[in-house]
Amino acid sequence: MLSEDVREDATEARLPDEDYIRYLESRLKQLESEVKKLSMKVNYYKAEIERLLAPPLIEGVLLYLIDGNKAVVRSTTGPNLIVHISENVPRERLVPGARVALNQRGSTIVDVLPEYEDPYVQSFEVIERPEVTYNDIGGLKEQIRELREVVELPLKNPDLFREVGIEPPKGVLLYGPPGCGKTLLAKAVAREAEAAFISIVGSELVQKFIGEGARIVKEVFSMARKKAPAIVFIDEIDAIAAKRIDIGTSGEREVQRTLMQLLAEIDGFRPLDRVKVIAATNRIDVLDPAILRPGRLDRLIEIPLPDKQGRYEIFKVHTRRMKLADDVDLHELASKTEGLSGAEIKAIVTEAGYNAIRSGRKFVTREDFELAVKKIAAKKNVRRGIVEERNNSIHVIF
Ligand SMILES: Nc1ncnc2c1ncn2[C@@H]1O[C@H](COP(=O)(O)OP(=O)(O)OP(=O)(O)O)[C@@H](O)[C@H]1O
Incomplete structure (x- = not known):
């Protein structure tokens, strides 16, 4: 470094005055830009040190604004706080429910945190106002009457x-074969x-969100209480409430x-708390009687x-929104579809509509329906065959 300076001095000494001045000016500019770069680096490292030494902030949820300068916040660690x-902080982002960062003393909102998707949200569905009405349900008059009395009226x-x-x-508990309207009924009652x-x-809960079942159940009921009146619908409840002879594996313990957790949640609210549970199963025979006890x-x-x-x-x-040809007789179709579920009847109607489209028509004929009935009934028989085959193999094994 020293020898370089000496060399530079020697070069400078040899230059005439004007050139020497120009040389110095350009050198000055160089040094100034270097200073700028270095001070930027210094600022960056200072900020980094500050970040490393800073105490953690406190997360909270904004409940409401008192005025432009104060708000009530629920901190995740304790009571509601009135804070500056x-x-x-951009005021337009301060809406009730926003997640905010409080300084370490918990006295001031210093930032609004980005929204994040609660990992539990994807494990359940929330519909504020389902679209299904009682008019969308065929039959089941007695079941609708009972549900209105025991669920709708108290809510x-x-x-x-x-x-x-x-x-x-x-x-x-709604029980009965698949596709006969259990989910439909629950949604219509909620509406x-x-x-x-x-x-x-x-x-x-058991297969997809392994290890999270109890926590999800807790979250669901906590959300139901917040959104009350609310209906918690538990489909395929047999997967979590089947009677077990012994609880050996960790999966069974889970x-x-x-x-x-589900029993504790049901026991934890009162009959008039404006939260109701509707559960559904195709396998009432395997249910743990604990879930069916009085008060649950x-x-x-x-169904x-x-x-x-x-x-x-x-x-x-x-077929309400379908154009039907004069030869279509819904009573006749009903006679020819014994043993089929509501979901299968819906599939027949859809298939008949496709048949019409395939023939370039906008209206649906008796023949479209006949073909559709054959197709869906054949599918059902294939499925039945598989079930029977499975049952047979169970017999062979045991
Ligand atoms: N009684 C009914 N009236 C009108 N449509 C029905 C009826 N039953 C079933 N469906 C049709 O079948 C579809 C599936 O029905 P739904 O999901 O309610 O059956 P589910 O009994 O809950 O079946 P799963 O046990 O398979 O969950 C519905 O979306 C609806 O289109």
Whole structure:
């Protein structure tokens, strides 16, 4: 370094005055830009040191603004706090429910945190106002009447029950073969009761969100309480509430923990708390009786395969927006579809519509329906065959 300076001095000494001045000016510029770069680096490292030494901030949720400079915040560690708002925080992002960062003393909002998706949210579905109405359900009149009485009425008018002095059930169990309208009914009740519809699927808790079942159940009920009136719909409840002979594997223990949490949640609210549970199963025979005890899901409502009249009404619901040719007779279709579920009748209607489109028509004929019935019935037989085959193999093994 020293020898370089000496060399530079020697070069400078040899230059004439004007050139020497120009040389010095350009050198000055060089040095100035170097100083700029170095001071930027210094600032960066200073900020980094500050960040490393800074105490952690506190996370909270903004409840409401008192005025432009103060707000009430629920900190994740304790009670609600009345806090100041730092000048630098953009006011338009301060909406109730926003996640905010408080300084380490917890006295001032210093930042608004980006929204994040709660990992548990994807494990359940929340519909503020389901679209399904009672008119979208074919048949099941008696079941609708019962659900209105035990779920809709207490959610809409709890005072009536208080005055009369009776307690409605906290939950009901809908049971019966797949595709006969259990989910549809639960959604329609939620809509008519103007309640939020929060749904989880038992098998998903066990297979998809392994190890999280109990926590998800807790979250679901906590959300239901916040959104009350609300209906918690638990589809395939048999996956978490089947009776078990012994609890050996860790998977079984996990299922047991999920069931325990569910029972604790149901026991934890009162009959008139404006939260109701509707559970559904195709396998009532395997259910743990603990879930059906009084004060839990103690009202059982069967949702059977539709009878002839029911099938006719389901055809009517699903062909409502269809142009039907004069030769289509829904009563005849209902007679020819014995043993089929509502979901299968819907599939027939859709398939008949496709047949019309394939033939370049905008209206649907009797023949379109006949072909559709054959196709769906054949599919059902294939499925039945598979089930029977499985059952046979079970017999062979045992
Ligand atoms: N009674 C019915 N009236 C009108 N449509 C029906 C009826 N039953 C079933 N469906 C049709 O079948 C579809 C599936 O029904 P849904 O999901 O309610 O059955 P589910 O009993 O809950 O079946 P799963 O046990 O498979 O969950 C519905 O979206 C609807 O289109």
